[in-house]
Amino acid sequence: MPAAVEVIDCTLRDGEQTPGVWFTVEEKVELAKLLAEAGIGLLDAGFPGASGADLEAMQEMRRSGVTARIGATARPLRADIAAAAKAQAHEVFMFFPTSDLRLRETLGMSRDQAIRTMRTGMDEALGEGMGVNLVFEDATRADPEHLVRLVDQTCAPGTVTRLVLADSVGCAHPDGMRRLVRTLAERLDNGIAICTHAHNDYGLATANTLAAVDAGARAITCTVNGIGERAGNADLAECLAALTHLYGVRHGVRGEALPELAGFVERASGIHMSATKPVTGYNVYRHESGVHVDSMLKDTRSYEMLPPGWTGQDRGYVLGKHSGTSLVRHILGQTDPPRAVDDDLARALVDVVKQAVESGGKAGHERAYSAKQAFTEDALAGVSPELLIAEYDRLASTS
Numbered sequence: 001m002p003a004a005v006e007v008i009d010c011t012l013r014d015g016e017q018t019p020g021v022w023f024t025v026e027e028k029v030e031l032a033k034l035l036a037e038a039g040i041g042l043l044d045a046g047f048p049g050a051s052g053a054d055l056e057a058m059q060e061m062r063r064s065g066v067t068a069r070i071g072a073t074a075r076p077l078r079a080d081i082a083a084a085a086k087a088q089a090h091e092v093f094m095f096f097p098t099s100d101l102r103l104r105e106t107l108g109m110s111r112d113q114a115i116r117t118m119r120t121g122m123d124e125a126l127g128e129g130m131g132v133n134l135v136f137e138d139a140t141r142a143d144p145e146h147l148v149r150l151v152d153q154t155c156a157p158g159t160v161t162r163l164v165l166a167d168s169v170g171c172a173h174p175d176g177m178r179r180l181v182r183t184l185a186e187r188l189d190n191g192i193a194i195c196t197h198a199h200n201d202y203g204l205a206t207a208n209t210l211a212a213v214d215a216g217a218r219a220i221t222c223t224v225n226g227i228g229e230r231a232g233n234a235d236l237a238e239c240l241a242a243l244t245h246l247y248g249v250r251h252g253v254r255g256e257a258l259p260e261l262a263g264f265v266e267r268a269s270g271i272h273m274s275a276t277k278p279v280t281g282y283n284v285y286r287h288e289s290g291v292h293v294d295s296m297l298k299d300t301r302s303y304e305m306l307p308p309g310w311t312g313q314d315r316g317y318v319l320g321k322h323s324g325t326s327l328v329r330h331i332l333g334q335t336d337p338p339r340a341v342d343d344d345l346a347r348a349l350v351d352v353v354k355q356a357v358e359s360g361g362k363a364g365h366e367r368a369y370s371a372k373q374a375f376t377e378d379a380l381a382g383v384s385p386e387l388l389i390a391e392y393d394r395l396a397s398t399s
Helices: 011-015 025-038 052-063 078-086 100-106 111-127 144-154 174-185 205-214 236-247 255-269 290-298 325-333 343-358 363-379 385-398
Strands: 006-009 042-044 069-074 091-097 131-137 162-167 193-198 219-222
Touching: 006 193, 006 236, 011 025, 011 042, 011 255, 025 042, 025 052, 025 255, 052 069, 052 078, 069 078, 078 091, 078 111, 091 100, 091 111, 091 162, 100 111, 111 131, 111 144, 131 144, 144 174, 162 174, 162 205, 162 219, 174 193, 174 205, 193 205, 205 219, 205 236, 219 236, 236 255, 290 325, 325 343
Parallel strands: 006 042, 006 219, 042 069, 069 091, 091 131, 131 162, 162 193, 193 219
Antiparallel strands: none
16 A cells, blocks of 8 residues: 555535536635645646636636645547636646447547547647646446556656546446556556546445555545535545544545535535534534443543544534433533432433433424425526526527
8 A cells, every 4th residue: 555645636626516516716716725724735626628617716726825736627628728728727637438338329439539539638738738637537337458558558657647547437346446456557657646536326435445545546536525426426534534544544634624624515515414424424423322422431442433633523422312321420520519420310310311302302303304305406406497498499589
């Protein structure tokens, strides 16, 4: 495994491609600043060839002094490369399909044509003075022999900075990802880093990202809160926590910055996270079960592998239906002055707590769920097709 990996954030680009999600230019710039301050050194900051707002936001990131390097997603087309240069991008994430399905069925293109197209796009980007990250789109459904040939014919030393293997439909599994990374690493010059871009359709984006690192990938892409197309991307906080505490791999990103990033993206995207979301969820460092709390009060390692202080959070103990006498004694022992509690009184107080929970009813749950459903359907709905049809009729009638 590498001693350290580079973390590339693509919330500003792939995260915003989440159906129904959009960020203002001001939100994009603010998020770029927060990511840079957290320690992210490179941002996949937008697709300026497809969005004037992305181009404007990337220019403003440069003007406002965002310290991270700014990357632009682009196809290997002259217009896209020119837009990336106009956006003042330091680097280009140049993507093109690699699977026969995408090449033949959706583009009507042969493998040889794809190789020539990629090389032409790379020359355009290098001619503009931008670094090139070559993105093999749909790599996990491509013929490995074709990928090897692509590497041999496009990834010359001094031309490509990173080779990004995209699991575009989230169909990879960890063993397959390891094999793919190892196969291509054998063909690559050591100066070119393999990078992953994992989607989460089967809930394996984080696992596949870590498997790639295990196989030697030296860079990863993530999004804050795992937002992105369909089921989203590899989650930034999950990947960083695992790299830090399970793998011992350095990455240079501050764990204590993760909750602020998560909250910002929740508000800006309209996609709200579960209380049990790993690493940054509301309940991750809170305990209610009597057996758990009793053990935690004796030794916090009993039920806590991920330290709350790493994300700047505090540990919490919750009085609830499953509480036991240990928490009752602990709470009353923290008062001023401390209150002594014998066994009978402790058990009686536990019963009081349980009765309070069970008599509370679920009306609040129903209101919250209805409000959440209504907000989601409204905020992520996109533009009504009726608007498009009405505007077509208006324009067609005047032409």
